[in-house]
Amino acid sequence: MLSRMQLELAAVAVVFVLGSLAVIGALEHEIGWASDGPQAGYFPFRLGIILIVASLVIGAQALASGARGRELVLSRESGRRMIGFFLPLVGYVAIAQVLGLYVATALYLGFVLRAMGRHGWQATAGVALGVPLASWMLFEVWFTVPLLKGPLERWLGLA
Amino acid sequence: MANFDALMHGFAVALTVHHVTLMVLGVLLGILVGVLPGLGAPNGVTLLLPITFSMDPVSAIILLTSTYWGALFGGSTTSILFNIPGEPSSVATTFDGYPMARDGRATEALTFAFMSAGFGALLGVVVITLLSGFVTGFALRFGPAEYFSVYLLAFCSFIAFGSGPPLKTIVSIALGFSFATVGMDSVSGAMRLTFDFNDMIRGISFLVVVIGLFGIGEMLLTLEEGVSFKSADARIRPRAVLSAIARLPRYWVTMLRGSAVGIWMGITPGGPTAASFMSYGLAKRMSKRGAHFGKGEPEGVIAPETADHAAGTAAMLPMLALGIPGSATAAVMLGGLMIWGLNPGPMLFIERADFVWGMIASMYLGNVIGVILVLATVPLFAAMLSIPFTIIGPVIVTVCIVGAWTVAGAPFDLWLAVVFGLAGWAMKKLDYPIAPLILAMVIGDRAEDAFRQSMIMSHGSITVLWSKPLVGTISTLALVLLASPFIAALRRSLRAREQLPPAQE
Amino acid sequence: MTLNRRNVLAAGLAAPTLAMPSIVRAQAWPTRxxxxxxxxxxxxxxxxxxxxxxxxxxxxxxxxxxxxxxxxxxxxxxxxxxxxxxxxxxxxxxxxxxxxxxxxxxxxxxxxxxxxxxxxxxxxPAGVTVKADGPWRDFAAFAAALKEGRKGQYTGSGVGTGGAWHLAAAGMTKAMGLEADRIRWIPSQGGAPALQDLVAGGVSVFTGSPVEAKALADANQVRVAAVMGSERMAAYPNAPTLKELGIDWTFExxxxxxxxxxxxxxxxxxxxxxxxxxxxxxxxxxxxxxxxxxxxxxxxxxxxxxxxxxxxxxxxxxxxxxxxxx
Incomplete structure (x- = not known):
């Protein structure tokens, strides 16, 4: 599903972009070494250059890697398992932005336990409701660290 | 001997039912915040602060410091069992602790961690007890140049071990330093690499990155390999505990070295996190079994743990004597001290001797109680491991996501944790070492500040790093440590070339 | 009110929930x-x-x-x-x-x-805190050195660049008839590290709160030479205000x-x-x-x-x- 070379190149592309961002961001500031030492952009600029150069070299090495580059780092089956884990996670975080962490946690656990873990309704409901409830006690009541809340909590007058 | 008498008096103050109860409560609460990623010792102590307003200062400080010890212990538990550092200072414990647990040696790893942590803590207190005068003088010789040289030393002692491919190690380091520069530059007051994006002003939190790279990244790896938890056996067996304790004295060199590093970093104050990395790096270089580090070597657990706790306890001294906090948690306690109507300073040792020595005595007792209690919580975590992965896995994910929120209370950080989770998986797959990135993030920010502050003082001249004997020695030591593996490698390859015909790649 | 995307989003989400309960609660405060x-x-x-x-x-x-x-x-x-x-x-x-x-x-x-x-x-209130075993016994000696020396010869610290204590130092030198940047500013992460730098000898003066310097003053490491408040501080009865010294500058x-x-x-x-x-x-x-x-x-x-x-x-x-x- 994914060969080593493909993953190497993807990683290198990310590093290249991050390096370029560091350079662009650094250029908004002085990048030199003045009488009072290095300026705000001095280190980010050089770090960006290092990242760009390193990414190009690693990329070239990856392209020249031959058989090792063609070996699979992710088989189709593993890939499916990973995506099955990762997509719900993305959904969890996306829902949390809108509905708050408590509701999102309940939905996420409910979905994953039921659909992926194939647990019974009782176990699913117990965990999906128990974890947010325990979090509420722990964070809101005990530690007084407010977690992200959404419309439900507001409607209930809790946020 | 005056100090000894005072200490005995302190024990008389600390050893009451009331105070021991407070220690137990503090340690238990500390273990809880320690175990949860995102929540740390500063949270636990801040939380308790209002409760202490109505207490007498001795009881108050005993409660707060015990929470701190508990958090330091609790942070190691999840590092070892789940590869999720509960506290920033227990990141280095994952390197060998988690592999040990995966090999079914969780009991051993935990015992080593807790016992050596307790040892480091006690040695830290002993130093406080005996050398308080000398130590505070030492702390006052530290300016920005000295700080920078210490960070450099921490970095060099850890970095140059070359386990990963060199180019990828460089990428990791550069990424870590780059992430650390995001946000407000405290020297010039300018916003760097924020691209006018509100969520970047805060900077990229190192804790969120750790939660992503370690917590979620580990989940991805586990799932991809299609196995349930590999640390299947975390039952605490009394015999394994005892045998680990019996073998502990064997590692006395590592423990002493770790404690020395920790005490130094606690006093100066470089902080427990940098101390644990530095101690791990030094142990790896100096140990005969250095090559086995990262694969489940007890020394790799003992080194960071002793340093971490020694730094934690030693940091209390500059706080009490000079009002200079050696860690984030000590800073919160300093605020508490003032609220209770106590002014830190040498006068505190004279005017409120009962408070100071009661607190120091409680540090001995609190850490002993900490070791016992934290060992007692291990079966609880072991029980968690016997829950099917399809249940406990998702629950751990929610703990990570909630942890990412509690770091700064920012919705954006949840995305950051997910992205770094994916990055952690890819880095493992492609042999990009993760530890250098973390270390660069931890010290990058402060090291850059210290460097530029010292450059402002010296009008841009780098010679300030060799301007005084203290700073010169540390800087030189750092460069020697950085160079030594290269020299050793060079020598090895020269020797190999003499003996063998040139190898074909 | 500045409208950014998050506000609009939050408002949009809040709108449907502004039904009964919220309106009733608006009369009562605090409800939570x-x-x-x-x-x-x-x-x-x-x-x-x-x-x-x-x-x-x-x-x-x-x-x-x-x-x-x-x-x-x-x-x-x-x-x-x-x-x-x-x-x-x-x-x-x-x-x-x-x-x-x-x-x-x-x-x-x-x-x-x-x-x-x-x-x-x-x-x-801000203060003028110097090293106890340094060259200056009191504020007059410090002020004289500041006037005689070159611009930027002496350094100050206490906060990041442009922060409150930096302004305190700048306003003081201006009120003394000198440039605002007479004192070269070493940015710091707060009072504690700046005071440590002062004792270590890297910084000439700390213009932050004398309250933060109490522990080191008690330890005879630093001396509060003056305070910038409108009256003297109880903790430092011997430290005069700048007004008393004839400098028209207060900073709190x-x-x-x-x-x-x-x-x-x-x-x-x-x-x-x-x-x-x-x-x-x-x-x-x-x-x-x-x-x-x-x-x-x-x-x-x-x-x-x-x-x-x-x-x-x-x-x-x-x-x-x-x-x-x-």
Whole structure:
């Protein structure tokens, strides 16, 4: 599903972009070494250059890697398992932005336990409701660290 | 001997039912915040602060410091069992602790961690007890140049071990330093690499990155390999505990070295996190079994743990004597001290001797109680491991996501944790070492500040790093440590070339 | 009110839920725990003062008060959290003098007009603290050295570049007839490291709060040569004010209660009343004065006019220092 070379190149592309961002961001500031030492952009600029150069070299090495580059780092089956884990996670975080962490946690656990873990309704409901409830006690009541809340909590007058 | 008498008096103050109860409560609460990623010792102590307003200062400080010890212990538990550092200072414990647990040696790893942590803590207190005068003088010789040289030393002692491919190690380091520069530059007051994006002003939190790279990244790896938890056996067996304790004295060199590093970093104050990395790096270089580090070597657990706790306890001294906090948690306690109507300073040792020595005595007792209690919580975590992965896995994910929120209370950080989770998986797959990135993030920010502050003082001249004997020695030591593996490698390859015909790649 | 995407989103989501319960509750205040946002770390000055008063507020309104630290970006993060919080009287914040200068320093589009200014709550006078075994016995000796020496020969520290104590130093040298940047500023992460630098010998003068220097002054490591408040401080009876020394300059850093704008008037009235009562409680007052913090309470109008005056002074000094970015 994914060969080593493909993953190497993807990683290198990310590093290249991050390096370029560091350079662009650094250029908004002085990048030199003045009488009072290095300026705000001095280190980010050089770090960006290092990242760009390193990414190009690693990329070239990856392209020249031959058989090792063609070996699979992710088989189709593993890939499916990973995506099955990762997509719900993305959904969890996306829902949390809108509905708050408590509701999102309940939905996420409910979905994953039921659909992926194939647990019974009782176990699913117990965990999906128990974890947010325990979090509420722990964070809101005990530690007084407010977690992200959404419309439900507001409607209930809790946020 | 005056100090000894005072200490005995302190024990008389600390050893009451009331105070021991407070220690137990503090340690238990500390273990809880320690175990949860995102929540740390500063949270636990801040939380308790209002409760202490109505207490007498001795009881108050005993409660707060015990929470701190508990958090330091609790942070190691999840590092070892789940590869999720509960506290920033227990990141280095994952390197060998988690592999040990995966090999079914969780009991051993935990015992080593807790016992050596307790040892480091006690040695830290002993130093406080005996050398308080000398130590505070030492702390006052530290300016920005000295700080920078210490960070450099921490970095060099850890970095140059070359386990990963060199180019990828460089990428990791550069990424870590780059992430650390995001946000407000405290020297010039300018916003760097924020691209006018509100969520970047805060900077990229190192804790969120750790939660992503370690917590979620580990989940991805586990799932991809299609196995349930590999640390299947975390039952605490009394015999394994005892045998680990019996073998502990064997590692006395590592423990002493770790404690020395920790005490130094606690006093100066470089902080427990940098101390644990530095101690791990030094142990790896100096140990005969250095090559086995990262694969489940007890020394790799003992080194960071002793340093971490020694730094934690030693940091209390500059706080009490000079009002200079050696860690984030000590800073919160300093605020508490003032609220209770106590002014830190040498006068505190004279005017409120009962408070100071009661607190120091409680540090001995609190850490002993900490070791016992934290060992007692291990079966609880072991029980968690016997829950099917399809249940406990998702629950751990929610703990990570909630942890990412509690770091700064920012919705954006949840995305950051997910992205770094994916990055952690890819880095493992492609042999990009993760530890250098973390270390660069931890010290990058402060090291850059210290460097530029010292450059402002010296009008841009780098010679300030060799301007005084203290700073010169540390800087030189750092460069020697950085160079030594290269020299050793060079020598090895020269020797190999003499003996063998040139190898074909 | 500045509209950003998150606000619009939040408003859109809140709209359907503005049904019955919320409207009923709008009449009653407080209906749930209060949150006080502090833009600085736990254990620091702003945090300590806030927690002292928060304990008083809990007594007054019989509701939990959560103090939440939103740190980062020289206070930008926390102040913007205060400005964009729901304006229902359940979230307020402790602002610090920094927010007046965010626009000038090019750090954020936030200023006095981004908030509902309630009142200042405490004043923290600046001071002139030097090394005890250094060359200067008193302020006169220090001032003479400053005048004779080159510009930038002596260094000062206490806060990041452009922060409150930097302005204190700049205003002092200006009032002495010297350049605003006579003292070369070494930015620091706060009082404690700056004081450590002072004792280590890297910095000539610390212009931060003498309260922070108490431990080191007791240890005979540093000496408070003068204070910049309008009167002497109880903790340092021998340290004269700059006014007494003939220098027309006072500088006090301040913390204040801020709220998001547009809180419904009846709620706001109750909120302000509760805050003022909490602030006036004897135990809260005592906790503050014990620490050398000067409590203050004023009307919103007085605070607003103070904020605009201080913005002018600070703006002038920042311009002199060459730090204005916008």
């Amino acid at each position: 725990p209060l949150t006080v946002i502090v833009p600085w770390a736990a254990g620091g000055g702003a945090d300590t003062v806030t927690r002292m008063i928060a304990a008083g507020i809990e007594q007054e309104i019989r509701q939990t008060v959560n103090v939440v630290n939103r740190t980062g970006g020289n206070g930008v993060v926390g102040h913007s959290a205060i400005a964009t919080a729901a304006a229902d009287g359940h979230t307020i914040g402790t602002g610090t003098s920094e927010f007046v200068n965010f626009r000038l320093l090019g750090q954020a589009d936030l200023g006095a007009n981004s908030f509902d200014l309630i009142s200042r709550i405490s004043l923290i 850093n301040w913390f204040a209660f801020l709220a998001p704008r547009n809180i419904p008037a009846p709620v706001r009235a109750r909120l302000v009343e509760a805050l003022e009562k909490a602030h006036a409680r004897p135990e809260v007052r005592k906790a503050m004065t014990d620490r050398g913090i000067v409590p203050i309470w004023e009307s919103s109008e007085a605070f607003a006019s103070f904020a605009s005056r201080t913005s002018d002074t600070a703006g002038g000094l920042l311009r002199d220092l060459g730090l204005v970015r916008s």
